[in-house]
Amino acid sequence: MKKQYIIPIFIPHLGCPNDCTFCNQKSISGTKHMPTKEEIKNEIEKNLKYFKEEDKNVEIAFFGGSFTGIEPKLQEEFLQIANEYIISKQVNSIRISTRPDYINKDILKMLKKYHVKTIELGVQSTNDYILKKCKRGHTFEDVKKASKLIRWYGFKLGHQMMVGLPESTKLDEINTAKDLIKLKPKIVRIYPVLVIKGTQLEKEYEEKEYEPITVNQAVERCKELVYLFNKKKIEVIRIGLQNTEEITDPNDEKSSVTAGPYHPAFGQLVEDSIWYDSILDKIKAVNVKVKDAKLYVNPDNLNNAIGHKKSNIINIQKTYDVDLKVVADEKIKPGNSKLEIVKTYDDYLEEIRKKQEKVKS
Ligand code: SF4
Numbered sequence: 001m002k003k004q005y006i007i008p009i010f011i012p013h014l015g016c017p018n019d020c021t022f023c024n025q026k027s028i029s030g031t032k033h034m035p036t037k038e039e040i041k042n043e044i045e046k047n048l049k050y051f052k053e054e055d056k057n058v059e060i061a062f063f064g065g066s067f068t069g070i071e072p073k074l075q076e077e078f079l080q081i082a083n084e085y086i087i088s089k090q091v092n093s094i095r096i097s098t099r100p101d102y103i104n105k106d107i108l109k110m111l112k113k114y115h116v117k118t119i120e121l122g123v124q125s126t127n128d129y130i131l132k133k134c135k136r137g138h139t140f141e142d143v144k145k146a147s148k149l150i151r152w153y154g155f156k157l158g159h160q161m162m163v164g165l166p167e168s169t170k171l172d173e174i175n176t177a178k179d180l181i182k183l184k185p186k187i188v189r190i191y192p193v194l195v196i197k198g199t200q201l202e203k204e205y206e207e208k209e210y211e212p213i214t215v216n217q218a219v220e221r222c223k224e225l226v227y228l229f230n231k232k233k234i235e236v237i238r239i240g241l242q243n244t245e246e247i248t249d250p251n252d253e254k255s256s257v258t259a260g261p262y263h264p265a266f267g268q269l270v271e272d273s274i275w276y277d278s279i280l281d282k283i284k285a286v287n288v289k290v291k292d293a294k295l296y297v298n299p300d301n302l303n304n305a306i307g308h309k310k311s312n313i314i315n316i317q318k319t320y321d322v323d324l325k326v327v328a329d330e331k332i333k334p335g336n337s338k339l340e341i342v343k344t345y346d347d348y349l350e351e352i353r354k355k356q357e358k359v360k361s
Contacts, residue, residue, distance in 0.1 A: 003051075003056045003057070009035060009062050010065075012033065012034060018066070020135055021135050021201045022162075022165070022201045024199045024256065036080075058090065060093075061094075061097075067101040068111075079114035083114040097121070100123065101138040118159060119156070120184075120187070121147065121150070125172065125336065130166070135200070156187070157187075158185055161188065161278050163191070163218055163225070165193055173302075174224060181228065181237065182301075185273050187235050188234055193260060205258060219273050225275075226274060240267045276312045279337070282295070282339045283320065286341060289344060290343070294340040296337060296338040298329070298335070299329075300334045312324075
């Protein structure tokens with residue numbers, strides 16, 4: 001399998017004339033100024049030096065902001081630079097992210113010309129009332145139109161959605177995922193809303209008009225969405241914002257996060273929780289009460305199966321009184337697992353009975 005590499009180029013808020021209530025792109029992308037052509041070139045060259053493998057897939061990704069909202073001349077200049085690396089076969093593809101209302105046939109033709117392969121749309125919610133509350137400035141209808149057009153032009157479609165937006169419930173988010181599935185994206189990103197300094201949401205939070213969801217709620221909501229997308233073979237490529245110097249613990253004075261479900265390993269918490277459910281299903285499927293078990297997993301899944309700070313092992317012990325040992329096994333395919341019952345509850349009781357008899361005699 002080819003090794004996948006991404007060269008991220010961050011386009012800050014300047015690329016977006018909009019002001020969604022939750023967004024401060026300067027903090028989210030960690031970049032405050034629009035990169036110059038030289039800086040983009042240097043960034044690409046710097047990254048390429050590290051990619052040693054012969055058999056690799058390299059993608060230049062313009063993240064943050066709204067790429068197709070930047071002044072058209074600048075867009076083309078950026079794409080020209082990236083395209084030179086496609087022509088020289090050092091890079092395989094280009095990815096951009098943008099807003100649904102910044103997509104039209106002319107834009108797509110221009111992106112095609114420069115070999116852009118993937119277009120990710122910031123959707124956030126498919127509920128028009130919630131979109132309005134966040135001042136997104138577009139509707140679900142725009143998302144539908146843009147998604148269809150992107151697919152029609154042969155691009156790989158990606159969607160980004162959020163959990164915990166103002167007035168958004170778990171059901172709204174499930175409905176958003178279901179609506180998106182109908183639009184057939186290939187990839188999805190899910191972001192829990194964090195309250196970022198300098199945003200309107202921060203004011204709403206301070207004035208007690210907005211209450212963020214907790215980390216546990218965010219994990220539960222994201223997990224449900226992952227199940228829905230996975231069922232339709234849509235790949236969830238990211239859960240939670242990337243940690244940066246600014247997107248960090250709200251208690252850190254340099255942090256741009258005021259409140260919300262921040263966790264340094266948020267995506268891992270969701271994956272751990274999915275593993276927890278699957279381990280429990282396996283234990284419950286055994287027709288006897290289990291006391292002691294071993295779970296064999298691929299080494300890639302070891303950390304998720306054990307859980308953050310051993311949370312899965314501890315919770316299974318506390319809640320179900322099962323002593324679980326997770327064992328890495330190369331023979332198990334990633335994502336799969338095999339449960340071995342070491343001791344049933346009957347075995348355990350029998351052991352105690354024998355011990356007591358020994359003591360008596
Ligand atoms: S459209 Fe995107 S970049 Fe622009 S303000 Fe909204 S979230 Fe931020």
